[in-house]
Amino acid sequence: MKETSNIFQSVYYKTTYADPEKVVEEPLIAFTGRSNAGKSSLISAICNQKNLARPARTPGKTRNLNIFEGQLNGKPFYLCDLPGFGYANLPRAERERLGKMIESFFLQHKGLLISLILCDSARWPGEEEAAIEKILLERGSGCQWVFTRWDRLNQKEKAKARSRWKEMGIASEALAVSSTKGTGLNGLRKQLTMAIQEYYGEAKGFSPVP
Ligand SMILES: Nc1nc2c(ncn2[C@@H]2O[C@H](COP(=O)(O)OP(=O)(O)O)[C@@H](O)[C@H]2O)c(=O)[nH]1
Numbered sequence: 001m002k003e004t005s006n007i008f009q010s011v012y013y014k015t016t017y018a019d020p021e022k023v024v025e026e027p028l029i030a031f032t033g034r035s036n037a038g039k040s041s042l043i044s045a046i047c048n049q050k051n052l053a054r055p056a057r058t059p060g061k062t063r064n065l066n067i068f069e070g071q072l073n074g075k076p077f078y079l080c081d082l083p084g085f086g087y088a089n090l091p092r093a094e095r096e097r098l099g100k101m102i103e104s105f106f107l108q109h110k111g112l113l114i115s116l117i118l119c120d121s122a123r124w125p126g127e128e129e130a131a132i133e134k135i136l137l138e139r140g141s142g143c144q145w146v147f148t149r150w151d152r153l154n155q156k157e158k159a160k161a162r163s164r165w166k167e168m169g170i171a172s173e174a175l176a177v178s179s180t181k182g183t184g185l186n187g188l189r190k191q192l193t194m195a196i197q198e199y200y201g202e203a204k205g206f207s208p209v210p
């Protein structure tokens, strides 16, 4: 079926911004989360291209924002790999500045289609993740919790993660994924494809994720 084919397979790197306020691309799917949450790996995995976003291979460029472009029936969409907040190797002031810059991006960017808030499945989301969710909810902009590195958890740890999500009140919206094993990726691709179709008014007749 054409609608369910992987439109992310032909996504390619477009450009890099040092200043999030300069980003003009839309509709934009934002990947945000702590440094090491698995953002770059997830972009590469969704797109079935091993080194597309080069996970952890650009240590000097942690503050940059990378844009990838794809097309749905000839119409563009963009994936955005945001700088990771909470980067341990940065001085505190710099870390805070980066956090504010990311928040301001979520407050201001007009072309946000959906934002994926990534968090390592082994962790509780922190204040930064909650702040971004709050901004998006207040704006009425779509967001999706994505819990990464699911393959690294044993059964007991998975149960613990699920009870954590329940306690946070996000159990029904939490998506568990593994970029290495492929867990959850098809569901996420379908959800994103639908969001792009809706944006372009092409949603009719598309069956949601079973
Ligand atoms: N086992 C496992 N490791 C992962 C997965 N996703 C990312 N990683 C690893 O976690 C580290 C951080 O990932 P990366 O994508 O660079 O995180 P980013 O800083 O958020 O872009 C890297 O060493 C990845 O290889 C996953 O699904 N499973």
Ligand SMILES: [Mg+2]
Pocket (backbone or CB within 6 Å): 039, 040, 041, 054, 055, 056
């Ligand atoms: Mg990265």
